[in-house]
Amino acid sequence: MPQHPITQAIRIQTPRTDEMEHSSPLFLTSSFCFDNAEEMRAAFADETDDNIYSRFSNPGVQEFTDRMCALEGAEAGFATASGMSAVFASFMSFLKKGDHLISCNAIFGSTHTIITKYLPRFGIEYTYVPAGRPQEWEAAIRPNTKMIYLESPTNPGLDIIDLEFAGKLARKHALLLNVDNCFATPVNQRPIDFGADLVVHSATKWIDGQGRVLGGVVVGKKELIHELYLFCRSTGPSMSPFNAWVLSRSLETLDVRMERHSSNALYIAQQLENHPAISWLRYPWLKSHPQHEIARKQMKNGGGIICFDLKGGVESGRRFLNNLNMLSLTANLGDTRSIASHPASTTHAKLTEEERQAVNITPGLIRISVGLEHRDDILSDILQTLDKC
Numbered sequence: 001m002p003q004h005p006i007t008q009a010i011r012i013q014t015p016r017t018d019e020m021e022h023s024s025p026l027f028l029t030s031s032f033c034f035d036n037a038e039e040m041r042a043a044f045a046d047e048t049d050d051n052i053y054s055r056f057s058n059p060g061v062q063e064f065t066d067r068m069c070a071l072e073g074a075e076a077g078f079a080t081a082s083g084m085s086a087v088f089a090s091f092m093s094f095l096k097k098g099d100h101l102i103s104c105n106a107i108f109g110s111t112h113t114i115i116t117k118y119l120p121r122f123g124i125e126y127t128y129v130p131a132g133r134p135q136e137w138e139a140a141i142r143p144n145t146k147m148i149y150l151e152s153p154t155n156p157g158l159d160i161i162d163l164e165f166a167g168k169l170a171r172k173h174a175l176l177l178n179v180d181n182c183f184a185t186p187v188n189q190r191p192i193d194f195g196a197d198l199v200v201h202s203a204t205k206w207i208d209g210q211g212r213v214l215g216g217v218v219v220g221k222k223e224l225i226h227e228l229y230l231f232c233r234s235t236g237p238s239m240s241p242f243n244a245w246v247l248s249r250s251l252e253t254l255d256v257r258m259e260r261h262s263s264n265a266l267y268i269a270q271q272l273e274n275h276p277a278i279s280w281l282r283y284p285w286l287k288s289h290p291q292h293e294i295a296r297k298q299m300k301n302g303g304g305i306i307c308f309d310l311k312g313g314v315e316s317g318r319r320f321l322n323n324l325n326m327l328s329l330t331a332n333l334g335d336t337r338s339i340a341s342h343p344a345s346t347t348h349a350k351l352t353e354e355e356r357q358a359v360n361i362t363p364g365l366i367r368i369s370v371g372l373e374h375r376d377d378i379l380s381d382i383l384q385t386l387d388k389c
């Protein structure tokens with residue numbers, strides 16, 4: 001019987017060296033040696049899978065990638081330096097001049113910049129479709145459409161997109177379905193089970209889980225990942241062996257960490273839902289979430305992010321952040337330490353007011369990345385600052 005993915009994420013390991021180490025060593029080397037010219041020739045001719053150069057092959061990076069593939073149920077993967085290099089590689093490996101991309105409109109700010117500023121420079125067109133109304137997506141498909149791109153849950157508005165619906169739509173029109181699974185993580189949601197061809201991650205977030213290193217990964221079907229590998233081999237957005245070593249260790253605890261992040265987040269969301277300073281609060285595991293039923297269908301738990309709107313708008317947002325005692329004000333999410341952010345003035349500041357409104361980023365929107373501190377300490381810090389909003 002094959003091992004459970006959770007076990008594989010712990011037990012897949014680089015072959016033990018003569019030193020008989022228990023935990024994987026760090027292969028901090030730029031290149032690898034060959035015993036003779038013939039071995040080197042065969043490696044370059046792809047006749048063997050010997051490591052050559054860490055821009056495209058390193059045992060520790062491969063260990064991290066293999067663990068991610070086991071968790072996502074993917075055939076193959078390629079690890080990158082950051083989430084954004086994973087997203088960019090997933091576009092540039094499969095889209096060319098004259099192609100059309102359909103993307104849900106609620107996406108991470110830098111992904112928005114790639115789609116609207118850089119892809120058009122290469123002659124790649126795009127159409128944004130509403131995250132909350134997937135029934136409108138089919139009408140946006142054109143003869144030259146090649147890919148559907150989405151995040152679920154979306155950042156920061158926590159829209160949940162029906163992955164089964166998106167998978168069927170992509171199949172019907174022979175399009176690639178590319179899903180950013182950063183917010184859910186593979187222990188909580190596996191887009192490939194619903195028909196995704198490619199899954200991208202910022203490993204910087206929950207996968208690292210402790211705010212230490214940047215990383216990204218793309219996983220999917222073998223032949224697609226081979227294309228992406230060829231793009232990355234030549235263009236060089238590779239993951240550092242050191243970061244791979246850190247992230248690979250992190251995967252061993254991802255499942256237990258996500259369970260606690262999610263239970264802490266659910267508790268805090270329940271306590272805050274009817275707070276008088278808040279006009280609305282979103283958390284996928286609350287019945288009040290507009291796509292709660294879809295979340296229950298495709299996720300194992302609600303994840304670690306809560307967002308809510310302060311009735312007092314921008315000014316209240318500032319007061320909320322300025323009066324926090326424990327929660328950190330920082331650009332990251334998915335850390336052991338709880339983090340508060342104000343997307344309208346930071347991660348999504350490059351969007352126009354109109355674009356922000358279209359994806360529910362109100363002036364008073366606060367995003368909380370719920371950490372692993374005791375839930376009562378997180379809640380009491382939020383409650384005391386809400387009193388001052």
Ligand SMILES: Cc1ncc(COP(=O)(O)O)c(C=O)c1O
Nearest residue numbers: 082083084108155182202204215
């Ligand atoms: C959903 C999502 N995708 C991609 C990224 C980019 O990841 P990175 O910062 O590792 O480049 C982020 C960063 O916050 C994100 O939230």
